[in-house]
């Protein structure tokens with residue numbers, strides 16, 4: 001690999017939905033300990049790129065590399081196993097399950113013992129660990145035996161973010177994690193992102209709130225109509241130049 005610090009990378013990725021070209025020859029890199037902002041107007045292709053990176057969509061063309069190794073994700077499970085954790089824009093929180101069950105959704109703790117992996121869930125251990133996990137990443141949620149449906153939108157979002165960060169071991173992808181959050185809660189999410197960076201994770205942060213993006217990221221990648229139109233250190237953008245890159249308006 002040319003650059004040892006590159007953690008996650010796609011090259012020449014293309015993705016169409018019928019006649020719509022959602023991604024056109026996209027290159028994207030993420031280094032360890034780096035927060036990259038992915039921005040662009042509605043429909044620019046951000047969530048589609050997220051789905052390629054998370055294994056939810058197979059790209060029509062292009063290559064994916066994790067730790068310098070070529071990867072082909074057949075499902076989100078493959079990417080998860082390899083250490084790529086994703087909070088989708090339409091987050092997969094199950095409202096009828098408890099906070100604890102949501103944190104462990106898809107990887108429930110099976111009680112050890114002579115029954116071995118016969119497959120019944122250790123609810124007590126899950127509750128205890130769910131809370132510990134959320135606390136560890138700096139998220140305060142009310143009792144983890146509460147159904148998520150009885151939390152506020154912001155608290156629900158916190159559970160989803162906590163889940164992603166708690167399980168991550170290489171890459172964390174957050175698609176609009178501060179949506180629907182109040183100023184204080186959004187600030188907490190930014191704090192969690194900073195914390196994740198210090199632990200050496202690579203973080204991809206997607207948001208339409210440009211001040212947040214400028215504040216928390218090291219580098220910003222701008223997508224427009226499925227193409228990368230800018231990829232530069234965050235410090236090289238002003239709010240105005242970033243907006244122009246996104247819209248393509250007012251550029252000479």
Ligand SMILES: Nc1ncnc2c1ncn2[C@@H]1O[C@H](COP(=O)(O)OP(=O)(O)OP(=O)(O)O)[C@@H](O)[C@H]1O
Pocket residue numbers: 017020021022040041042043044045046047048049089
């Ligand atoms: N499942 C789908 N079927 C058909 N077209 C799709 C599908 N998902 C996305 N698209 C189209 O692909 C393009 C990129 O969409 P995408 O969701 O990646 O944009 P986005 O940048 O995440 O936008 P937003 O900021 O609104 O979330 C859009 O033109 C969209 O209409």
Ligand SMILES: [Mg+2]
Pocket residue numbers: 046047048089
């Ligand atoms: Mg989107």
